[in-house]
Amino acid sequence: MAAEPTAERTDAILVADNVSRTFGGLAAVDVEHFEIQRGKITALIGPNGAGKTTFFNLLTGFDEPDTGTWAFNGQQLAGVPPHKVARRGMVRTFQLTKVLSRLTVIENMRLGATGQRGERLLPSLVKSLWSGEEDANTKRADELLQRFKLDAKREDFAGSLSGGQRKLLEMARALMVDPELIMLDEPMAGVNPALKQSLLGHVKSLRDEGRTVLFVEHDMDMVRDISDWVVVMAAGKIVSEGPPDTVMSDPAVIDAYLGAHHDMDLDGEAEATILADAEAELEEQIAEQESEKSE
């Protein structure tokens, strides 16, 4: 049996109660109780439209709930704007938007240091950040780019990165504020199958260095592989939670997925394109590793 959603566990870094959000008549999120355990990797899964992204947005201050309270390290967060949430140590990743794609990799990293603000502010922020090349933020950014093997891409436009590299940049950028809790938005989306292991390694390394990770993901292999705890949402509610093996064999979870989740079948052409991309990206990684060795 999977643990009941209300089951008490030990060291929670985040505790949320009665968080709800409706759109028109639709209860997108209606979560009675939710906890994230410190130092663990927690997966938030559920079929399309289950409310995962909305819940993420509520917890990080990007959307306002109709009801609810939640505390991070014992401090209430309702009503706190996203950049202040980030400064308190809780940060979420974002998929690269158009605006961010037009900035270089290092510019994206510097923006990460400011926490998270509305995109309209970005152009002025970018300019004001340029005072000193050698400041502490640049040093930290360069260290992170090295760790995520993006240093060779430092001056490239973020929009030119491959799917896997974008995901690495999203993670590296979030780490600029040295968060205790990092929330990853579909870290495997758009990543070539051949590179998934390397990405998984990076996510595990976040836990190994003492951070807490929450991620939303549709890739069940990833969920099974790296999660310490899995929380399942369906129709806005938490319907099950527990260790990955237990949860994934829970009939309520299987029902939730069979009811609403459809994996897309790829046609031959799409599959060939993905394979070709994967090969190109792998070759690039190998070339980078070889050039590192010869340095």
Ligand SMILES: Nc1ncnc2c1ncn2[C@@H]1O[C@H](COP(=O)(O)OP(=O)(O)OP(=O)(O)O)[C@@H](O)[C@H]1O
């Ligand atoms: N801004 C909005 N206005 C109206 N309805 C919304 C809005 N945002 C989300 N919804 C609705 O709320 C429900 C939950 O959506 P949400 O995106 O949170 O689900 P999800 O679990 O993240 O899905 P996916 O896995 O497809 O990303 C859906 O029915 C969605 O259509």
